[in-house]
Amino acid sequence: MSGFDKREEAFESKFAHDEEILFRILARAKLTTGLWAAEKLGKTGAEAEDYAKALVTQDVAGDLKFGVLAQIQKDFAAAGVVQSEHQIARHFEEFKAQAAKAVKG
Template identity: 50%
Template sequence: MTTFDEREQAFEAKFAHDEEMQFNAQARCNKLLGLWAAGLLGLGGKDAEAFAGEIVAADLEEAGHEDVVRKLEGELQGKASADEIRAKRAELLPQAKDQILSETG
């Protein structure tokens, strides 16, 4: 195997790792967002965890995170606007990334 081949394989492995980390961070962010919304709805314990799981699953409907925003906006029924949900998501994403990094480090 040539040095070029080794570099190519290393680059591909790093890319795959980075993509997996990004996916995990997005899923963790959606879980945190779901737990936040569950709190607004007065849910706790297993009900909050189940609700957060539904939010994580909602993100698989389409590319991007607008599917999650729409689901939460409908579920929250006026307790938070779409803009407030997006702002909370933006706030939680770095926290989710930190959690994922600390678990893998």
């Protein structure tokens, strides 16, 4: 194996590792955001966990803008929970930062 091939393999390996870490961070952040939203919707216990897990499952391959945050906003509107799109996104970013610390640390 040439030096170039080894270098290419190393870059591919790092890319795959970085993508796995990002996936884990986003999944954890979406779950935590879902649990926060479930609490705002008055869900507790298994019902809250099921709600959060359903959000993550439906959004695994989706775009964040049209996935978890949009679904939460829609559910909030239907339930009369007053939270702006910005407030929901801010909570997600906070949970994402916490998830990054937990996954990387």
